Amino acid sequence: MGEIVGYKLRRAQLFVFQDFIESFAKMKLRPAEFSVLAIIARTPGQKQTEIAEQLGIKRANFVALMDGLERRGLAERRKAATDKRSHSLHLTPEGARFVDKMTSVWRNHEERLIERLGGPEARAALLDLLGRLLDDPER
Known part of the structure; x- marks a missing residue:
């Protein structure tokens, strides 16, 4: 099984999620919530449907x-x-403070992963390879 790409990717995903869950346990934050808050912080005012679609x-x-x-x-x-039937999403002042703390915890999580991969060059190579899987024009 160790040579099967899908198996390795899934095991790596589980490893990353486990570290994420442990990192954010005190904040009681799950990966999906993290993603939503990060998107709202980066681009406030998006519609619910837009963010849901971006995250699948x-x-x-x-x-x-x-x-x-x-x-x-x-x-x-x-x-x-522009459309009273839909809702735009925004952080509250408490949410903005929470995102600042969340970002700090995330940076530590990300740094641990990068170190385990072998440093910034390994991170760049991994992102490039994963991008090739995700950017397949045939899909």
């Missing part, structure tokens, strides 16, 4: 995820200015 999250699951972020006071839905 089903609409019903995304609504539940956002409900949880709102209950925690980290993000909020606002009626979109």
Whole structure:
């Protein structure tokens, strides 16, 4: 099994997720929540459907995820200015502070992974290889 690409990728994903879960345990933050908060922080005002699509999250699951972020006071839905039927997503002031802390924890997590890979050059090579899988024009 150790020579099967898909098997190695899956095992690597599990390793990365386990480190992520341990890193963010005190913040009670899951990978999907991290991704949503990071996108909202980077580009506030996007519609729910846009962010759900970017992350490959089903609409019903995304609504539940956002409900949880709102209950925690980290993000909020606002009626979109151009379409009153849709909602744009924004961080709350508490959410902005949370994202700052989240980013610091993420940097430490990322640095551990890069070190384990062998440094910045290995990281760049891995990202290049993974990009080749994801950017396949035949798919």
